[in-house]
Amino acid sequence: MTGWEDVRAEVLRRIRARDWAPGALIPGEEALAVEFGVARATVNRALRDLAEAGLLERRRKAGTRVALLPVRRATLEIPVIRQEVEARGQRHSFRLLAMADAVPPVPVASQLGWGPGLAKLYLETLHLANGKPYAHETRWLEPAVLPDPPPDFSGVSANEWLVTHVAYATGDIAFSAEAADARCAEVLGVAPGAALFVTERTTFSAQGAITFVRLVHAPGYRLHTLV
Amino acid sequence: MTGWEDVRAEVLRRIRARDWAPGALIPGEEALAVEFGVARATVNRALRDLAEAGLLERRRKAGTRVALLPVRRATLEIPVIRQEVEARGQRHSFRLLAMADAVPPVPVASQLGWGPGLAKLYLETLHLANGKPYAHETRWLEPAVLPDPPPDFSGVSANEWLVTHVAYATGDIAFSAEAADARCAEVLGVAPGAALFVTERTTFSAQGAITFVRLVHAPGYRLHTLV
Structure with a gap:
Protein backbone atom coordinates (compact mmCIF):
# COMPACT_ATOMS: atom_id res chain seq x y z
CA MET A 1 0.00 0.00 0.00
CA THR A 2 1.19 3.49 -0.70
CA GLY A 3 -1.43 6.23 -0.35
CA TRP A 4 -4.24 6.89 2.10
CA GLU A 5 -6.78 5.92 -0.58
CA ASP A 6 -5.33 2.38 -0.52
CA VAL A 7 -5.69 2.24 3.24
CA ARG A 8 -9.22 3.57 2.93
CA ALA A 9 -10.12 0.91 0.34
CA GLU A 10 -8.82 -1.91 2.55
CA VAL A 11 -10.60 -0.61 5.65
CA LEU A 12 -13.80 -0.23 3.63
CA ARG A 13 -13.41 -3.79 2.33
CA ARG A 14 -13.08 -5.12 5.89
CA ILE A 15 -16.17 -3.18 7.03
CA ARG A 16 -18.22 -4.45 4.09
CA ALA A 17 -17.01 -8.01 4.45
CA ARG A 18 -17.89 -7.75 8.19
CA ASP A 19 -14.31 -8.72 9.11
CA TRP A 20 -14.91 -5.74 11.36
CA ALA A 21 -18.53 -6.00 12.47
CA PRO A 22 -20.91 -3.07 13.08
CA GLY A 23 -20.16 -1.60 16.51
CA ALA A 24 -16.76 -3.34 16.82
CA LEU A 25 -13.64 -1.51 17.95
CA ILE A 26 -11.05 -1.54 15.17
CA PRO A 27 -7.26 -1.69 15.74
CA GLY A 28 -5.49 1.54 16.67
CA GLU A 29 -3.80 3.81 14.15
CA GLU A 30 -0.33 2.69 15.14
CA ALA A 31 -1.18 -1.00 14.77
CA LEU A 32 -2.74 -0.35 11.36
CA ALA A 33 0.24 1.75 10.29
CA VAL A 34 2.55 -1.15 11.13
CA GLU A 35 0.29 -3.70 9.44
CA PHE A 36 -0.06 -1.67 6.24
CA GLY A 37 3.53 -0.40 6.28
CA VAL A 38 2.55 3.25 6.02
CA ALA A 39 2.91 6.36 8.19
CA ARG A 40 0.44 6.81 11.00
CA ALA A 41 -0.68 10.08 9.36
CA THR A 42 -1.70 8.08 6.29
CA VAL A 43 -3.89 5.78 8.40
CA ASN A 44 -5.32 8.82 10.17
CA ARG A 45 -6.27 10.44 6.86
CA ALA A 46 -8.05 7.27 5.68
CA LEU A 47 -9.96 6.78 8.94
CA ARG A 48 -10.96 10.44 9.06
CA ASP A 49 -12.38 10.19 5.58
CA LEU A 50 -14.44 7.12 6.51
CA ALA A 51 -15.61 8.85 9.69
CA GLU A 52 -16.70 11.87 7.64
CA ALA A 53 -18.64 9.49 5.42
CA GLY A 54 -20.37 8.13 8.54
CA LEU A 55 -18.93 4.61 8.36
CA LEU A 56 -16.67 4.90 11.42
CA GLU A 57 -17.23 6.56 14.77
CA ARG A 58 -14.14 8.08 16.30
CA ARG A 59 -13.91 8.97 19.96
CA ARG A 60 -10.84 10.60 21.41
CA LYS A 61 -9.26 8.07 23.80
CA ALA A 62 -12.08 5.51 23.33
CA GLY A 63 -10.82 4.53 19.87
CA THR A 64 -12.57 3.98 16.56
CA ARG A 65 -15.62 1.77 16.02
CA VAL A 66 -17.48 0.63 12.96
CA ALA A 67 -20.71 2.64 12.90
CA LEU A 68 -23.76 0.65 14.00
CA LEU A 69 -26.15 2.68 11.89
CA PRO A 70 -24.04 4.52 9.36
CA VAL A 71 -25.32 8.06 8.84
CA ARG A 72 -24.65 8.92 5.25
CA ARG A 73 -23.79 12.49 4.50
CA ALA A 74 -24.43 14.38 1.31
CA THR A 75 -22.51 17.45 0.29
CA LEU A 76 -24.45 20.18 -1.46
CA GLU A 77 -22.80 22.98 -3.37
CA ILE A 78 -24.35 26.38 -2.80
CA PRO A 79 -23.26 28.40 -5.80
CA VAL A 80 -24.05 31.98 -6.71
CA MET B 1 1.87 27.57 15.06
CA THR B 2 1.34 23.97 15.97
CA GLY B 3 -1.71 22.33 14.40
CA TRP B 4 -3.34 22.44 11.00
CA GLU B 5 -6.21 24.47 12.44
CA ASP B 6 -3.73 27.26 13.21
CA VAL B 7 -2.46 27.21 9.64
CA ARG B 8 -6.04 27.21 8.41
CA ALA B 9 -6.92 30.22 10.57
CA GLU B 10 -3.94 32.22 9.28
CA VAL B 11 -4.64 31.35 5.64
CA LEU B 12 -8.29 32.28 6.15
CA ARG B 13 -7.23 35.59 7.72
CA ARG B 14 -5.06 36.40 4.70
CA ILE B 15 -7.88 35.57 2.28
CA ARG B 16 -10.34 37.71 4.22
CA ALA B 17 -7.91 40.59 4.61
CA ARG B 18 -7.25 40.31 0.85
CA ASP B 19 -3.52 39.93 1.52
CA TRP B 20 -4.17 37.15 -0.98
CA ALA B 21 -6.70 38.54 -3.44
CA PRO B 22 -9.49 36.56 -5.15
CA GLY B 23 -7.98 34.64 -8.06
CA ALA B 24 -4.38 35.08 -6.85
CA LEU B 25 -1.90 32.20 -6.73
CA ILE B 26 -0.84 31.56 -3.14
CA PRO B 27 2.66 30.34 -2.11
CA GLY B 28 3.40 26.64 -2.46
CA GLU B 29 3.00 24.15 0.37
CA GLU B 30 6.73 23.91 0.97
CA ALA B 31 7.16 27.68 1.19
CA LEU B 32 4.24 27.92 3.63
CA ALA B 33 5.59 25.02 5.69
CA VAL B 34 8.91 26.87 6.06
CA GLU B 35 7.20 30.18 6.85
CA PHE B 36 4.90 28.65 9.48
CA GLY B 37 7.52 26.24 10.84
CA VAL B 38 5.29 23.18 10.40
CA ALA B 39 5.38 19.97 8.40
CA ARG B 40 4.27 20.14 4.79
CA ALA B 41 1.51 17.62 5.60
CA THR B 42 0.11 20.12 8.11
CA VAL B 43 -0.08 22.83 5.45
CA ASN B 44 -1.63 20.32 3.07
CA ARG B 45 -4.34 19.44 5.57
CA ALA B 46 -5.22 23.11 6.12
CA LEU B 47 -5.34 23.96 2.42
CA ARG B 48 -7.41 20.88 1.65
CA ASP B 49 -9.93 21.89 4.27
CA LEU B 50 -10.24 25.38 2.78
CA ALA B 51 -10.53 23.90 -0.70
CA GLU B 52 -13.33 21.61 0.51
CA ALA B 53 -15.06 24.71 1.92
CA GLY B 54 -14.80 26.31 -1.54
CA LEU B 55 -12.40 29.11 -0.55
CA LEU B 56 -9.37 27.81 -2.45
CA GLU B 57 -9.07 26.16 -5.84
CA ARG B 58 -6.34 23.54 -6.07
CA ARG B 59 -4.95 22.32 -9.37
CA ARG B 60 -2.36 19.60 -9.57
CA LYS B 61 0.81 21.24 -10.95
CA ALA B 62 -0.87 24.66 -11.47
CA GLY B 63 -0.88 25.41 -7.73
CA THR B 64 -3.50 26.79 -5.41
CA ARG B 65 -5.50 29.96 -6.01
CA VAL B 66 -7.93 31.95 -3.91
CA ALA B 67 -11.39 31.18 -5.30
CA LEU B 68 -12.84 34.01 -7.40
CA LEU B 69 -16.41 33.11 -6.55
CA PRO B 70 -16.28 30.87 -3.52
CA VAL B 71 -18.79 28.03 -3.79
CA ARG B 72 -20.01 27.28 -0.29
CA ARG B 73 -20.81 23.69 0.49
CA ALA B 74 -23.29 22.38 2.99
CA THR B 75 -23.15 18.91 4.46
CA LEU B 76 -26.45 17.17 5.05
CA GLU B 77 -26.81 14.15 7.26
CA ILE B 78 -29.05 11.44 5.86
CA PRO B 79 -30.06 9.40 8.88
CA VAL B 80 -32.34 6.40 9.08
Whole structure:
Protein backbone atom coordinates (compact mmCIF):
# COMPACT_ATOMS: atom_id res chain seq x y z
CA MET A 1 0.00 0.00 0.00
CA THR A 2 1.19 3.49 -0.70
CA GLY A 3 -1.43 6.23 -0.35
CA TRP A 4 -4.24 6.89 2.10
CA GLU A 5 -6.78 5.92 -0.58
CA ASP A 6 -5.33 2.38 -0.52
CA VAL A 7 -5.69 2.24 3.24
CA ARG A 8 -9.22 3.57 2.93
CA ALA A 9 -10.12 0.91 0.34
CA GLU A 10 -8.82 -1.91 2.55
CA VAL A 11 -10.60 -0.61 5.65
CA LEU A 12 -13.80 -0.23 3.63
CA ARG A 13 -13.41 -3.79 2.33
CA ARG A 14 -13.08 -5.12 5.89
CA ILE A 15 -16.17 -3.18 7.03
CA ARG A 16 -18.22 -4.45 4.09
CA ALA A 17 -17.01 -8.01 4.45
CA ARG A 18 -17.89 -7.75 8.19
CA ASP A 19 -14.31 -8.72 9.11
CA TRP A 20 -14.91 -5.74 11.36
CA ALA A 21 -18.53 -6.00 12.47
CA PRO A 22 -20.91 -3.07 13.08
CA GLY A 23 -20.16 -1.60 16.51
CA ALA A 24 -16.76 -3.34 16.82
CA LEU A 25 -13.64 -1.51 17.95
CA ILE A 26 -11.05 -1.54 15.17
CA PRO A 27 -7.26 -1.69 15.74
CA GLY A 28 -5.49 1.54 16.67
CA GLU A 29 -3.80 3.81 14.15
CA GLU A 30 -0.33 2.69 15.14
CA ALA A 31 -1.18 -1.00 14.77
CA LEU A 32 -2.74 -0.35 11.36
CA ALA A 33 0.24 1.75 10.29
CA VAL A 34 2.55 -1.15 11.13
CA GLU A 35 0.29 -3.70 9.44
CA PHE A 36 -0.06 -1.67 6.24
CA GLY A 37 3.53 -0.40 6.28
CA VAL A 38 2.55 3.25 6.02
CA ALA A 39 2.91 6.36 8.19
CA ARG A 40 0.44 6.81 11.00
CA ALA A 41 -0.68 10.08 9.36
CA THR A 42 -1.70 8.08 6.29
CA VAL A 43 -3.89 5.78 8.40
CA ASN A 44 -5.32 8.82 10.17
CA ARG A 45 -6.27 10.44 6.86
CA ALA A 46 -8.05 7.27 5.68
CA LEU A 47 -9.96 6.78 8.94
CA ARG A 48 -10.96 10.44 9.06
CA ASP A 49 -12.38 10.19 5.58
CA LEU A 50 -14.44 7.12 6.51
CA ALA A 51 -15.61 8.85 9.69
CA GLU A 52 -16.70 11.87 7.64
CA ALA A 53 -18.64 9.49 5.42
CA GLY A 54 -20.37 8.13 8.54
CA LEU A 55 -18.93 4.61 8.36
CA LEU A 56 -16.67 4.90 11.42
CA GLU A 57 -17.23 6.56 14.77
CA ARG A 58 -14.14 8.08 16.30
CA ARG A 59 -13.91 8.97 19.96
CA ARG A 60 -10.84 10.60 21.41
CA LYS A 61 -9.26 8.07 23.80
CA ALA A 62 -12.08 5.51 23.33
CA GLY A 63 -10.82 4.53 19.87
CA THR A 64 -12.57 3.98 16.56
CA ARG A 65 -15.62 1.77 16.02
CA VAL A 66 -17.48 0.63 12.96
CA ALA A 67 -20.71 2.64 12.90
CA LEU A 68 -23.76 0.65 14.00
CA LEU A 69 -26.15 2.68 11.89
CA PRO A 70 -24.04 4.52 9.36
CA VAL A 71 -25.32 8.06 8.84
CA ARG A 72 -24.65 8.92 5.25
CA ARG A 73 -23.79 12.49 4.50
CA ALA A 74 -24.43 14.38 1.31
CA THR A 75 -22.51 17.45 0.29
CA LEU A 76 -24.45 20.18 -1.46
CA GLU A 77 -22.80 22.98 -3.37
CA ILE A 78 -24.35 26.38 -2.80
CA PRO A 79 -23.26 28.40 -5.80
CA VAL A 80 -24.05 31.98 -6.71
CA ILE A 81 -27.40 31.93 -8.55
CA ARG A 82 -25.80 33.20 -11.76
CA GLN A 83 -23.39 30.24 -11.72
CA GLU A 84 -26.20 27.81 -10.98
CA VAL A 85 -28.19 29.07 -13.98
CA GLU A 86 -25.13 29.09 -16.25
CA ALA A 87 -24.27 25.54 -15.18
CA ARG A 88 -27.63 24.55 -16.70
CA GLY A 89 -26.49 26.09 -19.98
CA GLN A 90 -28.86 29.02 -19.57
CA ARG A 91 -28.40 32.78 -19.50
CA HIS A 92 -28.87 34.46 -16.13
CA SER A 93 -30.41 37.89 -15.70
CA PHE A 94 -32.22 39.55 -12.83
CA ARG A 95 -34.52 42.41 -12.05
CA LEU A 96 -34.37 44.43 -8.84
CA LEU A 97 -38.08 44.72 -7.96
CA ALA A 98 -37.82 46.64 -4.69
CA MET A 99 -35.18 48.24 -2.48
CA ALA A 100 -36.06 50.12 0.69
CA ASP A 101 -35.03 50.85 4.25
CA ALA A 102 -37.54 49.02 6.42
CA VAL A 103 -37.94 47.26 9.74
CA PRO A 104 -37.70 43.46 9.27
CA PRO A 105 -40.40 41.18 10.71
CA VAL A 106 -39.73 40.03 14.28
CA PRO A 107 -38.85 36.38 13.38
CA VAL A 108 -36.19 37.58 10.94
CA ALA A 109 -34.77 40.20 13.34
CA SER A 110 -34.60 37.76 16.24
CA GLN A 111 -32.97 35.04 14.14
CA LEU A 112 -30.28 37.53 13.12
CA GLY A 113 -29.83 39.06 16.56
CA TRP A 114 -30.96 42.47 15.31
CA GLY A 115 -32.50 44.74 17.94
CA PRO A 116 -36.26 45.38 17.63
CA GLY A 117 -37.40 48.30 15.49
CA LEU A 118 -34.05 48.82 13.71
CA ALA A 119 -34.31 49.56 9.99
CA LYS A 120 -32.32 47.36 7.61
CA LEU A 121 -32.07 47.23 3.83
CA TYR A 122 -34.81 45.21 2.11
CA LEU A 123 -34.23 43.92 -1.42
CA GLU A 124 -36.61 42.01 -3.65
CA THR A 125 -35.07 40.45 -6.78
CA LEU A 126 -36.39 38.23 -9.55
CA HIS A 127 -33.79 35.91 -11.09
CA LEU A 128 -34.38 34.76 -14.64
CA ALA A 129 -32.99 31.87 -16.70
CA ASN A 130 -33.19 32.50 -20.44
CA GLY A 131 -35.61 35.31 -19.60
CA LYS A 132 -38.01 33.07 -17.65
CA PRO A 133 -38.61 33.33 -13.88
CA TYR A 134 -36.09 31.17 -12.02
CA ALA A 135 -36.25 32.30 -8.39
CA HIS A 136 -37.88 35.01 -6.32
CA GLU A 137 -35.40 36.41 -3.80
CA THR A 138 -36.34 38.48 -0.77
CA ARG A 139 -33.46 39.66 1.36
CA TRP A 140 -32.77 41.62 4.53
CA LEU A 141 -29.29 43.12 4.62
CA GLU A 142 -27.24 44.78 7.37
CA PRO A 143 -26.48 48.22 5.86
CA ALA A 144 -23.28 48.53 7.93
CA VAL A 145 -21.58 45.97 5.65
CA LEU A 146 -22.04 48.24 2.61
CA PRO A 147 -19.47 50.81 1.42
CA ASP A 148 -20.38 54.48 0.97
CA PRO A 149 -21.75 54.98 -1.63
CA PRO A 150 -23.49 51.59 -1.66
CA PRO A 151 -23.21 49.24 -4.67
CA ASP A 152 -25.75 49.55 -7.46
CA PHE A 153 -27.84 46.43 -6.82
CA SER A 154 -29.71 46.91 -10.08
CA GLY A 155 -26.37 46.28 -11.86
CA VAL A 156 -24.95 43.49 -9.71
CA SER A 157 -27.20 41.17 -7.73
CA ALA A 158 -26.90 41.42 -3.95
CA ASN A 159 -26.26 37.64 -3.98
CA GLU A 160 -23.17 38.01 -6.17
CA TRP A 161 -21.93 41.26 -4.61
CA LEU A 162 -22.03 39.78 -1.11
CA VAL A 163 -20.25 36.56 -2.09
CA THR A 164 -17.41 38.51 -3.70
CA HIS A 165 -17.14 41.44 -1.25
CA VAL A 166 -18.20 40.37 2.23
CA ALA A 167 -16.37 37.60 4.08
CA TYR A 168 -18.63 35.55 6.25
CA ALA A 169 -17.77 33.21 9.01
CA THR A 170 -20.83 31.10 9.71
CA GLY A 171 -24.37 30.63 8.59
CA ASP A 172 -27.12 28.14 8.17
CA ILE A 173 -29.35 26.97 5.39
CA ALA A 174 -32.78 25.35 5.37
CA PHE A 175 -34.80 23.75 2.58
CA SER A 176 -38.57 23.33 2.60
CA ALA A 177 -41.63 23.10 0.37
CA GLU A 178 -44.21 25.84 0.53
CA ALA A 179 -47.39 26.85 -1.24
CA ALA A 180 -46.93 29.98 -3.40
CA ASP A 181 -48.36 33.10 -1.77
CA ALA A 182 -49.98 35.83 -3.86
CA ARG A 183 -46.78 37.83 -4.42
CA CYS A 184 -44.66 34.79 -5.31
CA ALA A 185 -47.33 33.50 -7.64
CA GLU A 186 -47.48 36.87 -9.42
CA VAL A 187 -43.70 37.27 -9.72
CA LEU A 188 -42.98 33.66 -10.76
CA GLY A 189 -46.06 33.40 -12.97
CA VAL A 190 -47.56 30.38 -11.21
CA ALA A 191 -50.94 29.65 -9.65
CA PRO A 192 -51.33 30.68 -6.00
CA GLY A 193 -50.83 27.60 -3.84
CA ALA A 194 -48.41 25.94 -6.28
CA ALA A 195 -45.82 23.72 -4.53
CA LEU A 196 -42.48 25.56 -4.59
CA PHE A 197 -39.02 24.72 -3.28
CA VAL A 198 -37.74 27.27 -0.75
CA THR A 199 -34.17 27.91 0.38
CA GLU A 200 -33.55 30.15 3.40
CA ARG A 201 -30.08 31.24 4.48
CA THR A 202 -28.64 33.35 7.24
CA THR A 203 -25.03 34.51 7.24
CA PHE A 204 -22.95 36.04 9.98
CA SER A 205 -19.49 37.57 10.10
CA ALA A 206 -17.42 37.91 13.25
CA GLN A 207 -19.06 41.36 13.67
CA GLY A 208 -22.64 40.10 13.55
CA ALA A 209 -25.43 39.26 11.13
CA ILE A 210 -24.92 40.09 7.47
CA THR A 211 -28.06 38.94 5.74
CA PHE A 212 -31.16 36.78 5.66
CA VAL A 213 -32.28 35.61 2.25
CA ARG A 214 -35.27 33.60 1.13
CA LEU A 215 -35.28 32.09 -2.34
CA VAL A 216 -38.50 30.68 -3.76
CA HIS A 217 -37.69 28.62 -6.83
CA ALA A 218 -39.88 28.29 -9.89
CA PRO A 219 -41.67 24.91 -10.26
CA GLY A 220 -39.50 21.95 -11.23
CA TYR A 221 -36.46 22.97 -9.17
CA ARG A 222 -34.46 20.00 -7.89
CA LEU A 223 -31.45 19.95 -5.63
CA HIS A 224 -29.36 16.97 -6.60
CA THR A 225 -26.13 15.43 -5.35
CA LEU A 226 -24.21 12.20 -5.01
CA VAL A 227 -23.95 10.44 -1.68
CA MET B 1 1.87 27.57 15.06
CA THR B 2 1.34 23.97 15.97
CA GLY B 3 -1.71 22.33 14.40
CA TRP B 4 -3.34 22.44 11.00
CA GLU B 5 -6.21 24.47 12.44
CA ASP B 6 -3.73 27.26 13.21
CA VAL B 7 -2.46 27.21 9.64
CA ARG B 8 -6.04 27.21 8.41
CA ALA B 9 -6.92 30.22 10.57
CA GLU B 10 -3.94 32.22 9.28
CA VAL B 11 -4.64 31.35 5.64
CA LEU B 12 -8.29 32.28 6.15
CA ARG B 13 -7.23 35.59 7.72
CA ARG B 14 -5.06 36.40 4.70
CA ILE B 15 -7.88 35.57 2.28
CA ARG B 16 -10.34 37.71 4.22
CA ALA B 17 -7.91 40.59 4.61
CA ARG B 18 -7.25 40.31 0.85
CA ASP B 19 -3.52 39.93 1.52
CA TRP B 20 -4.17 37.15 -0.98
CA ALA B 21 -6.70 38.54 -3.44
CA PRO B 22 -9.49 36.56 -5.15
CA GLY B 23 -7.98 34.64 -8.06
CA ALA B 24 -4.38 35.08 -6.85
CA LEU B 25 -1.90 32.20 -6.73
CA ILE B 26 -0.84 31.56 -3.14
CA PRO B 27 2.66 30.34 -2.11
CA GLY B 28 3.40 26.64 -2.46
CA GLU B 29 3.00 24.15 0.37
CA GLU B 30 6.73 23.91 0.97
CA ALA B 31 7.16 27.68 1.19
CA LEU B 32 4.24 27.92 3.63
CA ALA B 33 5.59 25.02 5.69
CA VAL B 34 8.91 26.87 6.06
CA GLU B 35 7.20 30.18 6.85
CA PHE B 36 4.90 28.65 9.48
CA GLY B 37 7.52 26.24 10.84
CA VAL B 38 5.29 23.18 10.40
CA ALA B 39 5.38 19.97 8.40
CA ARG B 40 4.27 20.14 4.79
CA ALA B 41 1.51 17.62 5.60
CA THR B 42 0.11 20.12 8.11
CA VAL B 43 -0.08 22.83 5.45
CA ASN B 44 -1.63 20.32 3.07
CA ARG B 45 -4.34 19.44 5.57
CA ALA B 46 -5.22 23.11 6.12
CA LEU B 47 -5.34 23.96 2.42
CA ARG B 48 -7.41 20.88 1.65
CA ASP B 49 -9.93 21.89 4.27
CA LEU B 50 -10.24 25.38 2.78
CA ALA B 51 -10.53 23.90 -0.70
CA GLU B 52 -13.33 21.61 0.51
CA ALA B 53 -15.06 24.71 1.92
CA GLY B 54 -14.80 26.31 -1.54
CA LEU B 55 -12.40 29.11 -0.55
CA LEU B 56 -9.37 27.81 -2.45
CA GLU B 57 -9.07 26.16 -5.84
CA ARG B 58 -6.34 23.54 -6.07
CA ARG B 59 -4.95 22.32 -9.37
CA ARG B 60 -2.36 19.60 -9.57
CA LYS B 61 0.81 21.24 -10.95
CA ALA B 62 -0.87 24.66 -11.47
CA GLY B 63 -0.88 25.41 -7.73
CA THR B 64 -3.50 26.79 -5.41
CA ARG B 65 -5.50 29.96 -6.01
CA VAL B 66 -7.93 31.95 -3.91
CA ALA B 67 -11.39 31.18 -5.30
CA LEU B 68 -12.84 34.01 -7.40
CA LEU B 69 -16.41 33.11 -6.55
CA PRO B 70 -16.28 30.87 -3.52
CA VAL B 71 -18.79 28.03 -3.79
CA ARG B 72 -20.01 27.28 -0.29
CA ARG B 73 -20.81 23.69 0.49
CA ALA B 74 -23.29 22.38 2.99
CA THR B 75 -23.15 18.91 4.46
CA LEU B 76 -26.45 17.17 5.05
CA GLU B 77 -26.81 14.15 7.26
CA ILE B 78 -29.05 11.44 5.86
CA PRO B 79 -30.06 9.40 8.88
CA VAL B 80 -32.34 6.40 9.08
CA ILE B 81 -35.91 7.75 9.42
CA ARG B 82 -36.31 6.27 12.89
CA GLN B 83 -33.23 8.17 14.05
CA GLU B 84 -34.47 11.38 12.43
CA VAL B 85 -37.81 11.12 14.26
CA GLU B 86 -36.15 10.21 17.56
CA ALA B 87 -33.74 13.16 17.21
CA ARG B 88 -36.85 15.36 17.29
CA GLY B 89 -37.74 13.78 20.60
CA GLN B 90 -40.61 11.83 19.07
CA ARG B 91 -41.49 8.15 18.91
CA HIS B 92 -41.10 6.46 15.53
CA SER B 93 -43.43 3.77 14.26
CA PHE B 94 -44.38 2.62 10.79
CA ARG B 95 -47.01 0.68 8.91
CA LEU B 96 -46.27 -1.48 5.90
CA LEU B 97 -49.14 -0.54 3.57
CA ALA B 98 -48.25 -2.68 0.57
CA MET B 99 -45.71 -5.27 -0.54
CA ALA B 100 -45.81 -6.92 -3.93
CA ASP B 101 -43.75 -8.26 -6.80
CA ALA B 102 -44.32 -5.83 -9.65
CA VAL B 103 -42.69 -4.31 -12.71
CA PRO B 104 -41.38 -0.82 -11.89
CA PRO B 105 -42.28 2.13 -14.11
CA VAL B 106 -39.86 2.70 -16.99
CA PRO B 107 -38.21 5.87 -15.55
CA VAL B 108 -37.36 4.00 -12.32
CA ALA B 109 -36.10 0.89 -14.14
CA SER B 110 -33.94 2.90 -16.52
CA GLN B 111 -32.46 5.04 -13.73
CA LEU B 112 -31.46 1.85 -11.91
CA GLY B 113 -30.23 0.01 -14.97
CA TRP B 114 -32.87 -2.69 -14.56
CA GLY B 115 -33.87 -4.46 -17.76
CA PRO B 116 -37.41 -3.75 -19.05
CA GLY B 117 -40.25 -5.91 -17.78
CA LEU B 118 -38.33 -7.45 -14.86
CA ALA B 119 -40.34 -7.76 -11.64
CA LYS B 120 -38.86 -6.22 -8.47
CA LEU B 121 -40.15 -5.87 -4.92
CA TYR B 122 -42.46 -2.90 -4.33
CA LEU B 123 -42.96 -1.63 -0.76
CA GLU B 124 -45.20 1.16 0.46
CA THR B 125 -44.65 2.31 4.04
CA LEU B 126 -46.11 5.06 6.20
CA HIS B 127 -43.73 6.43 8.84
CA LEU B 128 -45.29 8.00 11.92
CA ALA B 129 -43.92 10.36 14.58
CA ASN B 130 -45.83 10.15 17.85
CA GLY B 131 -48.52 8.30 15.89
CA LYS B 132 -48.97 11.08 13.31
CA PRO B 133 -48.04 10.75 9.63
CA TYR B 134 -44.41 11.74 9.12
CA ALA B 135 -43.45 10.47 5.68
CA HIS B 136 -44.94 8.33 2.92
CA GLU B 137 -42.31 5.97 1.51
CA THR B 138 -42.56 4.15 -1.80
CA ARG B 139 -39.68 1.87 -2.66
CA TRP B 140 -38.49 -0.45 -5.40
CA LEU B 141 -36.04 -3.06 -4.21
CA GLU B 142 -33.78 -5.55 -5.98
CA PRO B 143 -34.93 -8.91 -4.56
CA ALA B 144 -31.49 -10.48 -5.16
CA VAL B 145 -30.09 -8.50 -2.19
CA LEU B 146 -32.50 -10.23 0.20
CA PRO B 147 -31.72 -13.39 2.15
CA ASP B 148 -33.92 -16.49 1.92
CA PRO B 149 -36.33 -16.29 3.67
CA PRO B 150 -36.64 -12.51 3.24
CA PRO B 151 -36.80 -10.19 6.27
CA ASP B 152 -40.20 -9.37 7.75
CA PHE B 153 -40.63 -5.79 6.55
CA SER B 154 -43.68 -5.33 8.72
CA GLY B 155 -41.39 -5.72 11.76
CA VAL B 156 -38.32 -3.80 10.61
CA SER B 157 -38.62 -1.00 8.06
CA ALA B 158 -36.91 -1.62 4.74
CA ASN B 159 -35.08 1.67 5.30
CA GLU B 160 -33.48 0.42 8.52
CA TRP B 161 -32.93 -3.15 7.33
CA LEU B 162 -31.07 -2.00 4.22
CA VAL B 163 -28.85 0.46 6.09
CA THR B 164 -27.77 -2.21 8.56
CA HIS B 165 -27.58 -5.23 6.23
CA VAL B 166 -26.67 -4.13 2.71
CA ALA B 167 -23.43 -2.29 2.01
CA TYR B 168 -23.75 0.19 -0.77
CA ALA B 169 -21.06 1.88 -2.76
CA THR B 170 -22.64 4.85 -4.46
CA GLY B 171 -25.93 6.60 -4.85
CA ASP B 172 -27.57 9.91 -5.39
CA ILE B 173 -30.17 11.99 -3.66
CA ALA B 174 -32.51 14.70 -4.90
CA PHE B 175 -34.80 17.10 -3.08
CA SER B 176 -37.82 18.81 -4.60
CA ALA B 177 -41.23 20.27 -3.81
CA GLU B 178 -44.30 18.58 -5.19
CA ALA B 179 -48.07 18.86 -4.95
CA ALA B 180 -49.64 15.96 -3.04
CA ASP B 181 -51.26 13.40 -5.36
CA ALA B 182 -54.44 11.57 -4.34
CA ARG B 183 -52.67 8.64 -2.67
CA CYS B 184 -50.17 10.82 -0.75
CA ALA B 185 -52.95 13.13 0.38
CA GLU B 186 -54.97 10.16 1.66
CA VAL B 187 -52.04 8.50 3.46
CA LEU B 188 -50.60 11.70 4.97
CA GLY B 189 -54.01 13.19 5.74
CA VAL B 190 -53.51 16.40 3.77
CA ALA B 191 -55.45 18.14 1.03
CA PRO B 192 -54.67 17.02 -2.54
CA GLY B 193 -52.29 19.57 -4.07
CA ALA B 194 -50.65 20.46 -0.73
CA ALA B 195 -47.00 21.50 -1.08
CA LEU B 196 -44.84 18.62 0.17
CA PHE B 197 -41.08 18.10 0.46
CA VAL B 198 -39.86 15.10 -1.51
CA THR B 199 -36.60 13.16 -1.15
CA GLU B 200 -35.62 10.64 -3.82
CA ARG B 201 -32.62 8.33 -3.47
CA THR B 202 -31.03 5.65 -5.57
CA THR B 203 -28.38 3.32 -4.18
CA PHE B 204 -26.03 0.95 -5.93
CA SER B 205 -23.60 -1.69 -4.78
CA ALA B 206 -20.69 -2.96 -6.82
CA GLN B 207 -23.10 -5.65 -8.12
CA GLY B 208 -25.76 -3.25 -9.38
CA ALA B 209 -28.78 -1.29 -8.25
CA ILE B 210 -30.14 -1.97 -4.77
CA THR B 211 -33.10 0.34 -4.38
CA PHE B 212 -34.99 3.45 -5.42
CA VAL B 213 -36.92 5.17 -2.68
CA ARG B 214 -39.22 8.17 -2.74
CA LEU B 215 -40.10 9.85 0.56
CA VAL B 216 -42.90 12.38 0.65
CA HIS B 217 -42.77 14.28 3.93
CA ALA B 218 -45.75 15.59 5.85
CA PRO B 219 -46.23 19.39 5.71
CA GLY B 220 -43.78 21.48 7.69
CA TYR B 221 -40.73 19.32 7.01
CA ARG B 222 -37.48 21.30 6.88
CA LEU B 223 -34.00 20.11 6.05
CA HIS B 224 -31.59 22.26 8.02
CA THR B 225 -27.82 22.46 8.29
CA LEU B 226 -24.92 24.79 9.02
CA VAL B 227 -22.75 26.11 6.20
